[in-house]
Amino acid sequence: MKKIISIVVTIFFIVILLVKVQGVEAANFISENKMSNNVSIDDISGKLIRFHVIANSDSEKDQNLKLKVRDKVLEYVQPLLKDSKNIEESREILNRENEKVLEIAREVIKENGYDYSVESTLDKENFPVKTYGNITLPQGEYEAYRIIIGTGEGQNWWCVMFPPICFVDITKGEVAYEETEEEMKKVLDDEEFNMVDNTNSENVSSEKIEEIKEVSDALADNTEDDNIVIKFKIEDILKNLFK
8 A cells, every 4th residue: 555655645746747847848948048148038939920820720730721721821921921021011012912822721721621710910919938940049038920710619720931941841841950049039139049940069969969859850730739748758667667
């Protein structure tokens, strides 16, 4: 009986520890850089426009539909936004082309046999820490162009629309780090870029950099499931305890 209680208590504390680690791991280098470089989140968020496509639900079909809408919308807006000189110009283009973007989204939805409604917004929203390839944006309020399919209750795909890193290697589903860095540095100074660069050797180990690159090689859908890593770790612990 004492052994069982001991095991339960041990598992309890391990779960708490893993949840805490999982929740802060993505933001560790951000908080450290913020203290050392004195760069605020507002310094970064005020220079970006994010792009989000939100699925009707988390069903496999709805998630696949989300990606099809994403592909067609980016195919249309890429030539319009790729040479945008500043955030104001990008904002103007998105407002001007909004109805056409919605028309494209509706066509994709209809062609795939659905009758979901679709709407868009361009405003400021609060977002958690998110990673796109070698860029990790800190939690905060960002301007975002969002396409919402149906009820919008599913997970979303996202990237940065200004500067236009959404369009880096989109046909291959991967992020080209050098091109991403080049685009981001057009609007962020060195200190600000270092704060969001998750491959900066001053912030993370070489092993972590390789891990990030491996994950980034499959960017067809960058939706994250924070419970997966914890689940596997707990399973390993349980197996070892009951050997």
